[in-house]
Amino acid sequence: MTQHTPPAAGQPVTTPILSVRDLSIDFHLRSHILHAVRDVSFDLHSGRTLCLVGESGSGKSVTARALLRLIDPQARVAGGTITLRDETGAELRLDGMAPNSREIRAVRGGRIGLIFQEPMSSLSPVRTIGTQIAEALLLHRRMTKPEAKAETVNLLRQVEIANPERMADRYTFEFSGGMRQRAMIAMALACDPDILIADEPTTALDVTTQAEIMDLIARLQRERGMAMLMITHDLGLVAEVADAVAVMRWGRIVEQGPVDQIFHAPHHPYTRRLLEATLKLDSSAKREAPRMDGTPLLSVRGLGKGFGAVNWRGRQTFAIKAVDQVNLDLWPGENLGIVGESGSGKTTLGRMLLRIIEPSTGSIRWQGDAAPAEVTIMNRPDLARYRSAVRLVFQDPYASLNPRMTVKQVIADPLVVAGGLKGAALDARIAELLELVGLDRSAMERYPHAFSGGQRQRIGIARALALNPRIIIADEATSALDVSIRAQVLDLLLDLQRRLDLSFIFIAHDISVVRYFCDRVAVMHRGRVVETGSADDICTRPREPYTQSLISAVPNPDPRNRRMLHRTRFRA
Amino acid sequence: MTHLVHTPTELPPDRPMAPEDTGPAISPLRPGDDPGKIAVASQWTLIWRKFLSNRVAVFAGIVVLAFYLIAMLAEFLAPTSPSLARPQFTYAPPQSIGFFVPDPDGGRSWQPHVKGYTMSVDPASLRRTFTIDDTAIIPIGFFVEGPAYRMWGLLDANMRLMGPLDASQPMNLLGTDALGRDLLSRLIYGTRISMSIGLIGVLSSLVIGVVLGALSGYFGGWTDLVIQRIIEVISAMPTIPLWLGLAAAVPVAWSPVTVYFMVTLIVSLLAWTGLAREVRGRFLALRHEDFVTAAILDGSSRARVIFRHILPSLTSHILAVVTLAIPTMIVAETALSFLGVGLKAPVVSWGVLLQDAQNIRAVSTAPWLLIWPSGAVVLAVLAFNFLGDGMRDAADPYET
Numbered sequence: 001m002t003q004h005t006p007p008a009a010g011q012p013v014t015t016p017i018l019s020v021r022d023l024s025i026d027f028h029l030r031s032h033i034l035h036a037v038r039d040v041s042f043d044l045h046s047g048r049t050l051c052l053v054g055e056s057g058s059g060k061s062v063t064a065r066a067l068l069r070l071i072d073p074q075a076r077v078a079g080g081t082i083t084l085r086d087e088t089g090a091e092l093r094l095d096g097m098a099p100n101s102r103e104i105r106a107v108r109g110g111r112i113g114l115i116f117q118e119p120m121s122s123l124s125p126v127r128t129i130g131t132q133i134a135e136a137l138l139l140h141r142r143m144t145k146p147e148a149k150a151e152t153v154n155l156l157r158q159v160e161i162a163n164p165e166r167m168a169d170r171y172t173f174e175f176s177g178g179m180r181q182r183a184m185i186a187m188a189l190a191c192d193p194d195i196l197i198a199d200e201p202t203t204a205l206d207v208t209t210q211a212e213i214m215d216l217i218a219r220l221q222r223e224r225g226m227a228m229l230m231i232t233h234d235l236g237l238v239a240e241v242a243d244a245v246a247v248m249r250w251g252r253i254v255e256q257g258p259v260d261q262i263f264h265a266p267h268h269p270y271t272r273r274l275l276e277a278t279l280k281l282d283s284s285a286k287r288e289a290p291r292m293d294g295t296p297l298l299s300v301r302g303l304g305k306g307f308g309a310v311n312w313r314g315r316q317t318f319a320i321k322a323v324d325q326v327n328l329d330l331w332p333g334e335n336l337g338i339v340g341e342s343g344s345g346k347t348t349l350g351r352m353l354l355r356i357i358e359p360s361t362g363s364i365r366w367q368g369d370a371a372p373a374e375v376t377i378m379n380r381p382d383l384a385r386y387r388s389a390v391r392l393v394f395q396d397p398y399a400s401l402n403p404r405m406t407v408k409q410v411i412a413d414p415l416v417v418a419g420g421l422k423g424a425a426l427d428a429r430i431a432e433l434l435e436l437v438g439l440d441r442s443a444m445e446r447y448p449h450a451f452s453g454g455q456r457q458r459i460g461i462a463r464a465l466a467l468n469p470r471i472i473i474a475d476e477a478t479s480a481l482d483v484s485i486r487a488q489v490l491d492l493l494l495d496l497q498r499r500l501d502l503s504f505i506f507i508a509h510d511i512s513v514v515r516y517f518c519d520r521v522a523v524m525h526r527g528r529v530v531e532t533g534s535a536d537d538i539c540t541r542p543r544e545p546y547t548q549s550l551i552s553a554v555p556n557p558d559p560r561n562r563r564m565l566h567r568t569r570f571r572a
Numbered sequence: 573m574t575h576l577v578h579t580p581t582e583l584p585p586d587r588p589m590a591p592e593d594t595g596p597a598i599s600p601l602r603p604g605d606d607p608g609k610i611a612v613a614s615q616w617t618l619i620w621r622k623f624l625s626n627r628v629a630v631f632a633g634i635v636v637l638a639f640y641l642i643a644m645l646a647e648f649l650a651p652t653s654p655s656l657a658r659p660q661f662t663y664a665p666p667q668s669i670g671f672f673v674p675d676p677d678g679g680r681s682w683q684p685h686v687k688g689y690t691m692s693v694d695p696a697s698l699r700r701t702f703t704i705d706d707t708a709i710i711p712i713g714f715f716v717e718g719p720a721y722r723m724w725g726l727l728d729a730n731m732r733l734m735g736p737l738d739a740s741q742p743m744n745l746l747g748t749d750a751l752g753r754d755l756l757s758r759l760i761y762g763t764r765i766s767m768s769i770g771l772i773g774v775l776s777s778l779v780i781g782v783v784l785g786a787l788s789g790y791f792g793g794w795t796d797l798v799i800q801r802i803i804e805v806i807s808a809m810p811t812i813p814l815w816l817g818l819a820a821a822v823p824v825a826w827s828p829v830t831v832y833f834m835v836t837l838i839v840s841l842l843a844w845t846g847l848a849r850e851v852r853g854r855f856l857a858l859r860h861e862d863f864v865t866a867a868i869l870d871g872s873s874r875a876r877v878i879f880r881h882i883l884p885s886l887t888s889h890i891l892a893v894v895t896l897a898i899p900t901m902i903v904a905e906t907a908l909s910f911l912g913v914g915l916k917a918p919v920v921s922w923g924v925l926l927q928d929a930q931n932i933r934a935v936s937t938a939p940w941l942l943i944w945p946s947g948a949v950v951l952a953v954l955a956f957n958f959l960g961d962g963m964r965d966a967a968d969p970y971e972t
Contacts, residue, residue, distance in 0.1 A: 399862040
């Protein structure tokens, strides 16, 4: 009953190098079978990139790993064929091979290279980068040790690692995230594979690093004529690199075709919804900026945090300045975004505002009460009052809810500690809070593990709202969520702001989210605020070179206007 | 039901789309199983389910429960009093139970029984030896009247689970010791002491270990430094000589029960360090979890953060560690009593029983004196270890 796609318009009529037909994978769990992948079919062509797009749990990673038979023991391939062809047209069936057989090991690394999402955990920490790459060469290409060593250096040079001779003798932890991913790519390329599978290769990286890595992969693919299967959840990235796209949801490919068709003439309602959510976040929410002439709610002056040791004379030396001389103001009703790459100090700044981390220098002035107060010198009871007015929403919706408590206990905790509410009144307040964040009151008796990421984040928001706060600090509150859920949560926050007269400090690395949500944006780089301005100005007319490079590295979800290729590069 | 989208030219606008899925595809393994049920399950329900799937641990759990049941009902289960000496039956071998006796008319009739003994005296050494006499039938039965006892020190009774119908006849299913006391009865009474010393000892080390471990892990800094150094000093002490010394300090005039509590206390004072380290490690890991930070921001006091937010996430781990600590206690008590510095007669424990098997002559004449008490120790320790391992695995139900 399955019809297979003939080469679609815009694709060359070549024999695909890898064909997958009706692949199905079942997970045999304790009480049920999860059909993680259902009847998936696609082709990979030399020199072209197919992007497998989907939200978490769609089965995209399992599909990719199944090609190399790298699946969990409780997963079983329930049906379908995987055919690999070489230049002569000889066919090799991968689906019949035993998971650890000699044949499949020859394919892994030899004909198909794999890049994982998290380069730290996929590289061994106890051996040098050079020996790990050389191992693949010794195994698959039967080189002698000196040959392998020379080839390793050559590969590291190809992936644009400076001083490859020296860096080959370094360990993983001496590399930055981007460099580790480059080393991982070098390892995947060691045996000159025909196919490169990249499983979310840049998700753990900053946008500028992501742009560099994608440049590198594109160049290597062009030079070597490899076919690439890229797995990602980021439609912006897809638009930048893909030739063809397959959209997965709940184990099925709901739509596949050339990239232009998927972005400009999508058929399936799910594809449309996904695109809408992505494009929505690429605009601003069109709300009126609040007045900025009164007293600000919160004024931060010269705030700094240094980490380092005490020197031999007992004086504090700050080897690392995580946050350095930051000045910020937050007016009532305003949404202030703090944007920066990892290590820019944005999370430390957010935590200092609540004194979870004690500031080393500077002042935080709280002007929400009748009399202005200095947060950095507050005593315990005052600090507790301040913390009930300024609340935090966490990044990770899984770690921030106590797994041993029901939703009711989680949300009630701040109310119980504050005292006053008991019994039926407490229940009524919790039901009200749940309704406010769009959850049913029946959620009360459930445990956090019963909820999806988006719902958990709503529970976290309800907890933050419990004490009628004035300011909510959202620390990467949407970065762990899928794109469609992300838009919903942001709209919820905007709606709550209208209803409850809130101000937000929104910490994020994702510029599109900040653009949608914030009135003003502060861009942080190496602990300092390099530029502050209205969200539209920062996103369309950045002044500082760093901001320019950051904005131009953000993938644009339109394959007809690829932004990453002509981006501004920043050298500091 | 594959749905493949074709190029727009091939796709007529009115072509029906595949029906949209509403969720991940799941088929239950057994009909009627609802994967959604897990959504409202508490942590403990999940832990219990995971534990039940580990057959070895469940079996070990049943064995442990059986041991405690025996300990509770010792008076009723033991055929006779553990201190009842019958000098006429010293080192009598185990008897086996038979069910049919030959009738005078050549048939066989139903009568549970044990065989009696015949005694012979070695003329050279004047030592008495007993052999089973197949002709002497001693009828036995269930719920018979035996030597009187006070159940749990409250109820006067003389009902025994099983025993000889005539209380003056010998029934020694596991043989007797040098004074002719029934080994089975002594083993059953010994279970009570040996199994409870594990529990009581672990409970007191639990309190010390959890409190000091929690303080050490949560506050860190100087508190941590001091507590960790204390732990290191204590774990560096050679245990057996220390026990010997402390036990020697126990006044001779104390009653056996007081000595029993002192021994427990001594054993547990040295055993809390492992638990404290475990708890400290978990606290260090959880201290910076987001949900703990959230609790601090909610205004919770330190005590509330420790006891309401962090400790509940540790209880299953603590339970597992405790279960693994009990066998150490049992072995420690056995070792102390065996060396003669722990419990002493008339208290009966497995260690005290093993004391009887100290000399090689006793072992060669009456090997049962060594086999049964040490078998009981081995079985109990193994059961606790398997149970503890199973509990530790189940404590994290989200891992597959």
